[in-house]
Amino acid sequence: MKAGPAIGATSEPAIFLVSHNMTVRSTNMVASELVKRNSCLAINDGRLTGLTEKIEHQLRSMIAAANDRGHRALIQCPAAPPRAPDRDWIAVSRRFGHEGQAEGLTMLSLRPLVRAEPMLGREVMWIFGLTAAEARVAVQLAGGFTLAEIAEANGVNISTLQAQLRSVYAKTGTGKQSELVSRIWRAASL
Numbered sequence: 001m002k003a004g005p006a007i008g009a010t011s012e013p014a015i016f017l018v019s020h021n022m023t024v025r026s027t028n029m030v031a032s033e034l035v036k037r038n039s040c041l042a043i044n045d046g047r048l049t050g051l052t053e054k055i056e057h058q059l060r061s062m063i064a065a066a067n068d069r070g071h072r073a074l075i076q077c078p079a080a081p082p083r084a085p086d087r088d089w090i091a092v093s094r095r096f097g098h099e100g101q102a103e104g105l106t107m108l109s110l111r112p113l114v115r116a117e118p119m120l121g122r123e124v125m126w127i128f129g130l131t132a133a134e135a136r137v138a139v140q141l142a143g144g145f146t147l148a149e150i151a152e153a154n155g156v157n158i159s160t161l162q163a164q165l166r167s168v169y170a171k172t173g174t175g176k177q178s179e180l181v182s183r184i185w186r187a188a189s190l
Contacts, residue, residue, distance in 0.1 A: 013109040017096075020063065022047040025105060034110065040077035048108070058091075059108075066093035066106040074149050075110070088112070127187055134168045137161055141177055142184040 014031035018024055024043050027035075035041055041059075042049050050056035058075050065071040075089040092109045121135040130138060140150045147165075151158050165177075174180040 013111045016048055016108045016110075017105055018048050018063065018108060019105060022049065022059065022063065024048050031110075040075075062091055062093040062108060063106050066095040066108075068095055070094040074152070076153060124184065124187075128168075128172050130168060130171055134164050134171070137164050138168050138172075138180060138184055141165075142181045 012028070012030050014034040015028045016024055016031050017026040023046055027043075035043055040051050040055050042051055048059060050059050055075065055077070058073065062071060062073055062075075065073075070092045071094075072090065072092050075091045077089070089110045089112060094107045094109070096105045096107060121132065121139050124130055124135040124138050125132060128135075128138070136154065137150060140153070141147075145153070147158055147161050151161055165180075168180060169175055172180055172183055174183055
């Protein structure tokens with residue numbers, strides 16, 4: 001049976017130490033390699049940038065939301081193929097510095113997120129009689145995505161997903177996300 005969501009095989013994260021204006025102060029070797037091979041991140045004029053407006057916004061939001069405990073988010077690279085190892089990233093931003101310092105720094109840590117999907121959306125549509133949108137939500141939930149991540153990835157709001165999820169529950173005979181995920185994984189193992 002396939003495993004649920006898991007962090008990628010790389011044990012060391014890509015780490016960027018940046019200022020509030022995204023100026024890169026330091027990187028580890030993993031981060032340097034990531035920038036060289038990744039089509040979503042770059043260091044331009046000494047600043048960490050995203051190669052699309054959405055990724056740029058996500059990076060700036062991560063830096064702005066950083067605190068001393070760490071802020072976690074999903075960063076997606078739309079240029080990468082759907083199952084590419086560099087497509088989805090778990091990003092954690094943590095603020096460093098002390099009061100009175102002229103400039104606080106933020107550590108941005110990125111790890112590739114590897115998710116397993118139990119089956120294709122068209123299979124879920126056929127087995128359970130779901131629409132394409134309902135099947136996409138069901139498969140992504142079974143693959144370990146949260147509703148917030150699904151909403152962001154598909155460009156829909158949470159209330160739309162919740163309505164789709166209610167319909168999925170009715171068609172699959174389930175009443176909770178955990179039951180739905182279990183039912184999909186059982187169907188995938190047959």
